[in-house]
Amino acid sequence: MEENRQMAGKQSLLFKNPPYIQTSACIAGKKEGEGPLGHLIEEINEDPMFGMNTWEEAESSLQTLTVNKLLKKANLTADEIRYIFAGDLLGQLIGTTFGIKEFDIPLFGLYGACSTMGESMALASMCVNAGYADRVIALASSHFAGAEKQFRFPLEYGNQRPLSASWTVTGCGSVIIGKEKSLVKIAGITTGKVVDYGVKDSMNMGACMAPAAADLIYANFMDLNVDEKYYDMIITGDLGNIGQTILLELLKDKGFDISKNHMDCGLMIYDESTQDTHAGGSGCGCSAVVLCCYILKQLEKKRWNRVLFIPTGAMLSPVSFNEGKSVPGVAHGIILESV
């Protein structure tokens, strides 16, 4: 077994046979289409119901449409995908269950809150690198209206949103990770812990997640014995502007200044000044869509050579929040390299 050892430090793996991101596909909603990355998102669906009758079915439909698109782009049938690693934000993963069931692909259902795209890509690449599959799908989705209903208030209630609140992205991003060479490889991963600074404000998820992101980035640097200069870009999932400020501070305290090469998907997907999205975008779909429509393209074009991609999640439920619990964060890091 020893020859397989690929452990780096306490929390990271560097793959011997780095898997490739062979194809990606994403679909997002109207508001995302109107944002700064809108022209890059390959498909905008203007119907927030995605042809269905409930918000939850809408999210499932979004997943189904995205997987169909992904398979079509890759010229593959579902039968040629060995596993799917997928998740969403809804209780008991109903977005995913009903979204992917028609494909009849063995499923590993995941919950990492908004870090799910990182969790799914981590497990998917571990699986391919180990030779357990030739190709698998990693996927995550979120839907604004479904998330508001799940975590806060139904839209019909018309509640006000504080400026620290983020806007859940309606979108689904998916990738096929496999062993056939492509333009982007997954060189390694860093797996996050639950990090709890005791923040209790579910309307300020950036503050809840920033400590987990800082912890993950620091662990990655220590495990690989590198610093911020090792990466062309360090891209967190959905910290938003408040979370970003906290992240930069926390890392500065540890001796690292990532302010020059940090981006946050939540700050990229909407135009804060015109779209009324307050602290930024959030939801599993946020980092998943930005990965597919922007980050991978930059790597494919070799504008960046190495990126640390870190979807970030806030671990709360309406029950835990109403019972006065804190909102811990979690983050999953993926090392992406252009080939």
Add this chain to the structure above:
Amino acid sequence: MEENRQMAGKQSLLFKNPPYIQTSACIAGKKEGEGPLGHLIEEINEDPMFGMNTWEEAESSLQTLTVNKLLKKANLTADEIRYIFAGDLLGQLIGTTFGIKEFDIPLFGLYGACSTMGESMALASMCVNAGYADRVIALASSHFAGAEKQFRFPLEYGNQRPLSASWTVTGCGSVIIGKEKSLVKIAGITTGKVVDYGVKDSMNMGACMAPAAADLIYANFMDLNVDEKYYDMIITGDLGNIGQTILLELLKDKGFDISKNHMDCGLMIYDESTQDTHAGGSGCGCSAVVLCCYILKQLEKKRWNRVLFIPTGAMLSPVSFNEGKSVPGVAHGIILESV
């Protein structure tokens, strides 16, 4: 990479370096302690609140107590565990988030409904076999009162339960999976798909899950080119008596008679005639506890040499159920062998 190929058929893996179940630990509640396996469960906690103030915190406390017990039995510190693969039934996995956060172990959060112990053991053993970790924890829990509140009605409502309903086990089971030799190894896994026969009755989860269990067992037989005689015992998670009947029928239709060596954890953990549990036990904790207190012991004592262990899950949420959706099933198979 080819030398690593361990794929068997469409859905199974047979490990080259089968990981071992090095230690197990479980804790269950009073009712489980009064059941037929009660004398084998290593710790019964008579306090349904597990020292906390809410049902959700109670489940988290149960997880914390179980991991502490597991580490103590293994004479390890949390620092010596590389990953934890864990999940529960509560929306957004709050049982797990708050249950394991103090251990500071990198987390892969999983949702497979009541199949979660199978999903966690599958990913954990894939991870160890590939050399990504020397030892990891796989864990799942459920709590009767938390699950009733989550999926049906709060206990205070005093609703009646149809005879087809199952009783959620209050319990947590956990194992350390590692590369050091022990008395039980994980020879392989079979990963399930979402299987939906259109059953819509959340009070008859056995019927919802039986097709997924049948599908999984059939896939395992086909992938490995074996039949029911290959296993000393085929043990499903929580089908209960109605689900068991359906499972046996479905497999008979496919040409396999497993009636002589099938057991179901849901039928083992309570005494139907005296404990008023109707169709049997259910919940992630059901198969997790029965695994730890009974199945592993039988393998350690070589009363059985090979077991196909199949936790089964019903994929529903209160939202999907109330919106009239069906309840699809999923199952994860683990091939356990005595060493």
